[in-house]
Structures are given as C-alpha cells and as structure tokens.
Amino acid sequence: MKLESRAIVPASREATWALVMDIPRAASCIPGVKEVTPDGEGGYQATLQARIGPMGMNLSGKITIVSQDADAGVASFLVEANDRRVGGGVKTDMTMRLTVKSPTETELEIISDTTFMGRLGELGQPIIRRKARNTLEEFSRNLSKLLES
DSSP: OEEEEEEEESSOHHHHHHHHTSHHHHHTTSTTEEEEEEOSTTEEEEEEEEEETTEEEEEEEEEEEEEEETTTTEEEEEEEEEETTTTEEEEEEEEEEEEEEETTEEEEEEEEEEEEEEGGGGSOHHHHHHHHHHHHHHHHHHHHHHHHO
C-alpha cells in the first residue's frame, strides 16, 4: 500500500532536518510509539501499540536509516515490525523529503510503501489506509508542535 503525506512545519529546513533525523525524538510524535532505543549504526529498536479496526496490536521491530542526504533534505528508512500475538507484521519503505517554503517554513513530504503480512494483511485496505493516513497526519501535527516549542 502506497501513501503520500505532505505538511508545512513551522521551522527552518535545518531545524526540521535535525529533529526528524533524531529518530527517538521524531518517533515520539507518532501516536502509539512506546519505546525507541538505538541498535547499532543507523538502527533503532521500536515498539508501537496501535488499534486497526477490531485488532489491538503491539508491534516490535526495527527502524533502519537506509540513506540520508542533509544537503538535499532527503532520507530513506526501512521499518520492519511484527506482532507475535496477532500473527502479522509490516514492512515499510519510507522516503522523507524536506523543501524550503520560507525561512521559517518547511514542507515535509513522506512517501511510504507498506506490505502487510499475516492477519494484518487480511484486515482490508480501506481500514488500514485510513489508519495509516490518520497516523501520518497526526505525526505531522505533533512534529509541528514540537518544532514550535
């Protein structure tokens, strides 16, 4: 499932880049993230609690920074997580792009391509798409609030 999200954040591109590349701080803006800890060069272990339709999940997995180019304002990530209790998992390839809109505003674009496995894949695209879109929108709002403070 492919999704695109765009938001204007109230900060310079440099400040926005510094925050989004600080994975534990940026992840705190994602609803349901409970823990993010470093796991070697460019990797982080993470736990996410979420509800999709009738299923509550505890996804545990890894966030890997695949590439980053501060000058271009582009970074790529791989997110892989599983819920053993539910018997499903996700694999997401995500690209983030920052574009200067003004000295105090930056456009944050997130493009993700997610594969759902096991019982998660059986839920149905409309439910998953709505949840993913809402999560990306809330992440953008929370990131903006963090940058304003």
